[in-house]
Amino acid sequence: MRAIRVALLMLLCLAFGACAAQERRPGGPVNGESLDRQLLVMLRSAPPHFRPDVSYGAYDAAAARVAQRRIAESLASQYELTIVDGWPMPALAVDCFVMEGRGGASLEELVARLSTDSRVESVQSMNVFSVLGHSDPLYPLQPSAKLWRLDDLHKVATGKRVRVALIDTGVDIDHPDLIGRVTVTRNLVDGRGDVAELHGTAVAGIVGARADDGTGIAGVAPDARLMALRACWQQGRGAVAICSTFTLAKALQFALDDKVEIINLSIGGPRDRLLERLLDAASSRGAIVVTAVDPAAGKVSFPASHDGVLAVAELDGQDAPAAVLLAPGRDIPVPVPGKQWGFVSGSSFAAAHVTGLVALLRELAPNAQTQQVREALAPKAAASVAGERRPMVDACAAIAAIGGTCACSCAVAGDATSRAPP
C-alpha cells in the first residue's frame, strides 16, 4: 500500500511537471514570422469504440493518439516538414497538426501534394486574421445605455447562466469591472497563462462587465458566464492584434467542448476551410456565433460572410449588406488593462454589443436558434427606403419578440429603430 502511495505521489508530481513543461514549450504558431510557412494537416481520428485493453474504452484512446502522431511524423518525413504543434478536434473527427516546410517546396506545392495523400483528411495553409477595432480619445458616454435602454432590459434579463465564449486577445480578469465575471480562461496562443490585453478586455467589458457596483460601465449581459479564450495576440500596445487559423480553431474546439451557447468572434480575415467546418459544427450544436464585419475588406469578410453566423457592423457601416446587423460601435467606454478605462471604436465592439444582447435573449429563450434570433434582431423599420439611414438593432423589440415581454415602453421602443447614431 505504501509503495502504491509513493507511486501515486510521483505520478502526481510528473503530471504537474509535464503540464508546466508543456506550458513552457515555445509556441511556434504564435511566431508571426513563421505563420506564412505553416500548413494545417488534418488526419482522421477513428471514432471511439470497444477496446479490451486497460483503457476499457472509456477515456481518450491514447494509443490511437500515438498512432496519429506516427502518421504525422511519417508525412513530415516524406514531405520535408517539421511538426510544430498538434491538437485534437473531435468536433470534426480529426487531429490537426501544424507543420512547417523545411525543404525547397513552396506552400502551394506542399498543399497540392498533401491533398492527394490518402492519409490526409484535408490540408490548408495557415491564415492570419486580425481583430477589428482601434483606440479613440475618451468620450464619456455608453451608447447602449441610451440607445438600447440597458436599465429596462436588465429588469427582464441579465444573461444569467448563459455561457458565452469570447475568442479574442487576453482579458484582464483582475480589472475592477471584470472581477469574478470570467469563469474560464484559456491561453491557446502560448504558455504564458492569463495575459491582459486591450481588445479582449474591451470586448469582455462590453459583453459582461459588472453592473450596479459603482465602478466603470455596465455590460450588456452582466450575469452571463464569460469564457475568455485567448486565440489572438496583441501587436504592440494598441488594440491591433492578430490570430491564426490554428489558434482560432483550438479556441472553437474548446468552446464546443464546453458547450457554450454563444461565441463572439470579433475578427476578420480570409475565407478558411477549417474554421468554416468548426463554425458549422458550432451551429449544428445550437451555438450562436456573432462575428464582426471588417469595414476595410470591401465586401463582407470571413467569418462574417459565413452562413449561419450573425454578422455585425457598427452604425456607420451603412454600406454593409442588408443581412448585416448594425449596433453601437463608436466611442464605447470600456475597461482596459491596468485598472483603467478607455474608449474604443470598431465593428469588433458592435459585435460585442450584439453578443451581450443575444445572451439576454438566450436567457429568455434557451432554445432559440440563430435564425430565430436573427429575425428578432433585424430591425422592423423600412430599411430599403432610399436616402434613409439604416436602423440599428432594436434591443427592446428583440426582447419583446423572443421573450414575449415588453421590457421597455413599447411605443418608445419602436422609436429607437429610427434613432441616428451619436
Place this chain on the structure above:
Amino acid sequence: MAGVVLICVALEAADAHAQVSGSASIVSNYRYRGVSLSHNAPAAQAALVYDNPQGFYAGAFASTVRIGNPASNEVQGIFFAGYARTTPFGATWEAGVVYSGFTGATSYAYPELLVGAAYEKISARLYYSPNYYGRGSDAVYGEIDAAHRLLDHMQLVAHVGVLWTNARNIYGEAFDSIVDGRVGVVFDFDRFNVQLSWVCISDANAGYALTRVRSGNGMVLSVSWLF
C-alpha cells in the same frame, strides 16, 4: 499469440493508410468484469487495433491468465471486429462481435455480440453471449464507462458493469446479477500510460468455478506502453 501475429500480417497487407495502434501493459491484477483472471497476481497484456477510414475496426488482445481446474498458466486471446460511426452531433454508435478463447482451456471460449454508444467521455455498451465461458448458458453484460480530465495529463475514470446470466456456480446455485465497478486515475505521458484504480465486485466468488480464486475488492496498478 499466433492470432495476434496473423492479424499483424493481415493488417500490413490491408490498407496501408488505415490507422494501427497498440499497447503493451503490465497489470498488477487482471480483473475482467470484476473477476481476477490472473489469480490476483500480475499479468502481461498486449493489444493491437486496426481502424480503417470508413469506420470499420478489428483487433486482438492477449493476456496471461491463470484459470481452469486445476488452475494453470494460460493465455487469453480476445479477437474483435466492428463498425463505429460518429454522428454530426458528436455522439458515436458501434456494433461488433467479440470472440474470447484460452489456451489449454478451450472449452471456455465464447462469442459475444456488442452494441454501444458514446458521447464525449461517457460510453455505454451491451454484450450478449449465447454460451458465456462455454458453460451452456447465455449472458448479457451491460457497462457504462466515464472519464473526466482533471489535469492535462491526468484523468479520473469510472466504470460500472452488470452481468445477467443463467449460469450456475460450482454449488449449482444460480447467480443473481453480478455488479462490478472501478474508479481510478490515469496518468498519460506521451507513449506511456499509468493507471491506478480500485476494483470491486458484488460477489467475490462469481468467477471461482473458472479461476479457483476469490476476486476481492482491491487496488490495481497498470503501466502501458502505447504504439
